Amino acid sequence: MKTTVGACPLDCPDACSWLVTVDDDGTAVKLRGNPAHPVTRGALCVKVNRYLEQTAAPDRILHPMRRVGRKGEGRFERIGWDEALDEIAGRLGDIMHEYDGQAIWPFHGTGSLGYVQGMEGFAGRRFFNVLGASVHEPTICSPAGSAGLKYTLGTSGGMDPEDFARSKLILLWGTNPLTSGHHFWKSVQDARLDGAYVVAIDPVRTRTAQQADEHLAPMPGTDAALALGLLHVIVRMGAHDQAYIDAHTLGWEEFRARIEEFPPDLVAKITGLPEERIVALGERIARTRPTAIRATQGLQRHAGGGMALRTLACLPGVTGDWALPGGGLCYSTSGHFKLNLPKLVRIDLLPHPVRSLTMTRLGEGLLEVDDPPVKALFVIAANPVGSNPAQNKVRRGLSREDLFTVVLEHFPTDTTDYADIVLPATMQTEHLDVIAGYGHLYLVWNEPAAAPPGECLSTSETFRRLARRMGLTEPSLYASDEELVRDLLDSPHPWLEGVTVERLREEGFVRLNVDRPFLPFAEGFPTTSGKLEFYSRRATRLGHDPLPGFTPHADSGEGLVLISAAPHHFLNTTFGNNPELRRRAGGPVIVLHPDDAAARGIADGAAVRVHNARGAFEATAEVSDRVRPGVAATTKGRWAKFTGGTTVNATIDERDSDMGHGAVFHDNRVEVDLA
Known part of the structure; x- marks a missing residue:
C-alpha cells in the first residue's frame, strides 16, 4: 500500500486536498480528505466521497470512438488512437485551408479546474493558438x-x-x-x-x-x-x-x-x-x-x-x-493567485488577432456566427447540453452535419451523443495537475496515483500527440506536464515567492505568502x-453607471421566477450518471409556495410541466414555504437522457448579464401546470 497526495479538480471553492491509497497492484482503493490541510481537515463532500467508484464505473469511456449514427443518437464504433488522430488532423487541416483557424472553437468547461488538464489553464490552448483558433470566453460561472x-x-x-x-x-x-x-x-x-x-x-x-x-x-x-x-x-x-x-x-x-x-x-x-x-x-x-x-x-x-x-x-x-x-x-479568492498564466497559455503564439466566442452563447455561436462560421468544436471537460442555457438551441447547433465535433470525456454524456470523435480522458487520480482554490489561499498539488484504464490519455498528452500528428514544430507544444507547472509558477509576485514544483510535490499544498489574518487592502486597493x-470613472468609460445601484431583472413578465441552484448530490453535471447519487437525489423537483400551488391547482407530489417560450421540462411538485411567494426552485445537474429528454436549462435564455457576459440562469420566468 502507498498513499499519494492529490487535489479535487471539481468546480467548488474548496479545492480539497485528498489522499489516495493504492494497493500493490496499482489500484486506487481508498480516497479520503487530507487531515493536514487547514480547509479540507480530513473531510470530503458526499459527491467526491464516491470519486474512486466513479473512476471504475462500467460506463466509463476507455477507447477512442467514431460516430456511426445520426448526431444525437449516441451510436459509436471503437477506433484506435492513430485513426482518431489522423481523422482529427485531416479535418482541422481542411477547415483551416478553406476557412481560417478561427473556424475552430476550443470549448472548455468547469469539469476540471486544473491548470494543466482543465479550464484554469485552458488545457490545449498553446495548440489552438498555433492554429489561430478562436479564443473561448469562459462565462458560465462568475x-x-x-x-x-x-x-x-x-x-x-x-x-x-x-x-x-x-x-x-x-x-x-x-x-x-x-x-x-x-x-x-x-x-x-x-x-x-x-x-x-x-x-x-x-x-x-x-x-x-x-x-x-x-x-x-x-x-x-x-x-x-x-x-x-x-x-x-x-x-x-x-x-x-x-x-x-x-x-x-x-x-x-x-x-x-x-x-x-x-x-x-x-x-x-x-x-x-x-x-x-x-x-x-x-x-x-x-x-x-x-x-x-x-x-x-x-x-x-x-x-x-x-x-x-x-x-x-x-x-x-x-x-x-x-x-x-x-x-x-x-x-472568490482566485484574484489573489498571481500565477504566470500568460507564460502557460502563450497567447503570443497566435499568428494574428482572433475573435472571442462566448461560452454561454454556444447556440448562437454555432447557428448564427459567420465570417468564418464555426466548423470545428473541441469540447474539453464540459457537457454543454446539460450545463448551458438554451438547451434546445444548443442541440440544434450541435446537430449540424457540417460541424466537426470532438469531445474529450470520461462518460457518455448528453453532449458526447453529438460528437463525431470521442476521446477517452484521464481522471484526476490518473494525471498530474495543480489546483488553486477559489475559496481559500492554497495551491494544491495533484500527483497521479494510479495508471489510466484502457487507452485513456491526459488532456495535455492528447494535444501533444495531435500537434505531432499535424506536424507542428513550435517547441512549447511538447512541454511536459511538469514543465507546464514550472511556467505557471514562474511569477515575480511576492505572494508566490518560494512556491516551487519541488515544494508542492513534497508538501502537497502551499499557502500563498500572505499574513494571518489577511487584510487584502491594507496597502491600498488595486x-x-x-x-x-x-x-468609478472606468465604469463610465465602459458604458456603466459610475455609481453602484440596482438593476432589475430583465425577464420581468408573468409567471414565477425560477431559481435552478446547485444540487446536493451532483456537481454541475458531474456525477449525474452515478447510480447511487441519482438514487439519493431522486427525480427533478420544483418547489412551489402553497399560495402559488393553490392558484394553479397543484398538490404536493403532483406531476407538473414547467415551461416558457424557450422550452419545458417535467418535474414533481413539492409544495412548501421553503420558497417565498412568486418564486419556484429546482436544481441543476441532471442529465437530459435520464429525465425525459430535457432539463431546467431548456427554459433559460441565452442572454448576457450586465457585466462580463455572465449567464442569467436565475433571471428566468416560467409557468407551472399539471402534467
Whole structure:
C-alpha cells in the first residue's frame, strides 16, 4: 500500500486536498480528505466521497470512438488512437485551408479546474493558438460578479474565508455552503463559538438557511437594492466610518446621494421583505464589528449580477470593515493567485488577432456566427447540453452535419451523443495537475496515483500527440506536464515567492505568502486611484453607471421566477450518471409556495410541466414555504437522457448579464401546470 497526495479538480471553492491509497497492484482503493490541510481537515463532500467508484464505473469511456449514427443518437464504433488522430488532423487541416483557424472553437468547461488538464489553464490552448483558433470566453460561472467587484475594489479577490472565524456578524448572501463548499461552514462554526450571529439572505430556505440564526428571503435579483437599503439605515444612524471613508474611498458624496434614493420602505417594495426586517438588519450591521459577507456565484446570475456584487462590496467600505480582521467580503479568492498564466497559455503564439466566442452563447455561436462560421468544436471537460442555457438551441447547433465535433470525456454524456470523435480522458487520480482554490489561499498539488484504464490519455498528452500528428514544430507544444507547472509558477509576485514544483510535490499544498489574518487592502486597493471606488470613472468609460445601484431583472413578465441552484448530490453535471447519487437525489423537483400551488391547482407530489417560450421540462411538485411567494426552485445537474429528454436549462435564455457576459440562469420566468 502507498498513499499519494492529490487535489479535487471539481468546480467548488474548496479545492480539497485528498489522499489516495493504492494497493500493490496499482489500484486506487481508498480516497479520503487530507487531515493536514487547514480547509479540507480530513473531510470530503458526499459527491467526491464516491470519486474512486466513479473512476471504475462500467460506463466509463476507455477507447477512442467514431460516430456511426445520426448526431444525437449516441451510436459509436471503437477506433484506435492513430485513426482518431489522423481523422482529427485531416479535418482541422481542411477547415483551416478553406476557412481560417478561427473556424475552430476550443470549448472548455468547469469539469476540471486544473491548470494543466482543465479550464484554469485552458488545457490545449498553446495548440489552438498555433492554429489561430478562436479564443473561448469562459462565462458560465462568475464573470459578472468579478467584473462588478473590479469596479469597486480593482480585483475580484477579497477576504480569506478562514478569517470568517474572527467575524461577529456573518451575512451568507446568496450562498449555500452546506451544499456547495461545505468546508467554509467550519469557519462559520468557529465564529459562532465566539458569539457570532449568522444571517442567510436567500430566496430559498436552503440547508444553510435552516442552520442560520436568521433568514431573509428577498425576491431574486433584488440584492443590490437590499444592500442600498441596509446602507440607508446605517448612514441614517450615523454609523458609517467617516475616517475610513475619507482616507480610503473615492466618490463618497455621490454614493451617499445614491443611498438616499433607497429608503427601507421603497426597498421593502422592491425586495418583498418586511420593512422592519430590513431596518433591524441594518441596525445590527451598524453596531457589529467586524461584519463579513460571503457571496458566491449564484447571486450574480441575473441581469444585474455585476451591479449586485459591485454594490455589496461597498458595504464594508462604508462601515470600515475592510480594515478589520474578520471584516469585508469574500466572493472568490482566485484574484489573489498571481500565477504566470500568460507564460502557460502563450497567447503570443497566435499568428494574428482572433475573435472571442462566448461560452454561454454556444447556440448562437454555432447557428448564427459567420465570417468564418464555426466548423470545428473541441469540447474539453464540459457537457454543454446539460450545463448551458438554451438547451434546445444548443442541440440544434450541435446537430449540424457540417460541424466537426470532438469531445474529450470520461462518460457518455448528453453532449458526447453529438460528437463525431470521442476521446477517452484521464481522471484526476490518473494525471498530474495543480489546483488553486477559489475559496481559500492554497495551491494544491495533484500527483497521479494510479495508471489510466484502457487507452485513456491526459488532456495535455492528447494535444501533444495531435500537434505531432499535424506536424507542428513550435517547441512549447511538447512541454511536459511538469514543465507546464514550472511556467505557471514562474511569477515575480511576492505572494508566490518560494512556491516551487519541488515544494508542492513534497508538501502537497502551499499557502500563498500572505499574513494571518489577511487584510487584502491594507496597502491600498488595486484601482486606478488606489482607493475603494464608490464612483468609478472606468465604469463610465465602459458604458456603466459610475455609481453602484440596482438593476432589475430583465425577464420581468408573468409567471414565477425560477431559481435552478446547485444540487446536493451532483456537481454541475458531474456525477449525474452515478447510480447511487441519482438514487439519493431522486427525480427533478420544483418547489412551489402553497399560495402559488393553490392558484394553479397543484398538490404536493403532483406531476407538473414547467415551461416558457424557450422550452419545458417535467418535474414533481413539492409544495412548501421553503420558497417565498412568486418564486419556484429546482436544481441543476441532471442529465437530459435520464429525465425525459430535457432539463431546467431548456427554459433559460441565452442572454448576457450586465457585466462580463455572465449567464442569467436565475433571471428566468416560467409557468407551472399539471402534467
